[in-house]
Amino acid sequence: MMSAPPDSNDLFVGVDLGGTLVRAGLVNGQGHLLEWQSMPIEARQGPQAGLERIHGLIDCLVAKTDRGSLKAIGIGSTGPLDRERGTIQNPYTLPGWEDVPVANRLSQAFDVPVALENDADAAALGEFWLGAGRSVDRLYMVTIGTGVGTSFVERGAVYRGIQGAHPEGGHLVLQPGGPLCYCGARGCMESLVAGPSIMRRARELAAKLPHSQLYAMAGGDLEIVDAPLLMHAARAGDAGSLGLVDQIAAEIAQGLLNIAVLFLPNVIALGGGVFENLDLFQPAVRAAFQSAAAIGPVDKVKLVPAHLGKRAGVYGAAYAAIQLSANSS
């Protein structure tokens, strides 16, 4: 929670650091975006070059402003990272980035406090502040893309478990004995409904049904079959594809129901590529939520598409900066 609203002249920078791109925005305390920049992070050139790129990006953002008006910087980064120490240790998607003191470096360079957040938490903070969760108290964000990421924000504060970790709703097991996930579990939500999992299941389906529309749409090339093509075939009325989409919808519904029962958020914000076809999944989710109304007000939990798209992380990082600034002044 913020201790005091920021002054309207105060400015904040939000940085969204991903494995391929770094995006950054200059915002004021009311969330108005004043400047925007993005560039490839070129992570393979190593952390020193990466830090210089981020430094240069922020220099561009604040070039036209009075330096005294910049109050704090927030970074939402692909993890793993150490929030307390402000370091990134992610050699997985940022090769060579091990124990990189990004918060300290930027804090020294710009003489302001720097907040470091996990990218999923930053996106949830952004949606809470200016997007799907605006004007509600509790937002749970679920992003289904190459993985399933989740984060819970209550009244502006990210829920933090041990070591500051966020809830991993995407790794709740839905199907014991199901497909193996990198997390070690079998049949967790990510192993069933993340983009690559849907692709694998769609390819298995197409291989079994060489006379299907799905197979025809791929021109008989299973390498072309992916999640968007499956959705496309289902919309065209392909029976096998419809069956698989229904099954995936039931699994997504069960996963979101587990989250809704545990957290009772006002809103579940849905982001990521898979939810670009939200209309195919929404009826199953709504039915599941209705059926659980006896447990608690689960039927009151709203499903809302994430509003901010690729800017959620930048806004959320800026929001973390505002909170840090308010708490350190």
Ligand SMILES: [Zn+2]
């Ligand atoms: Zn898993």
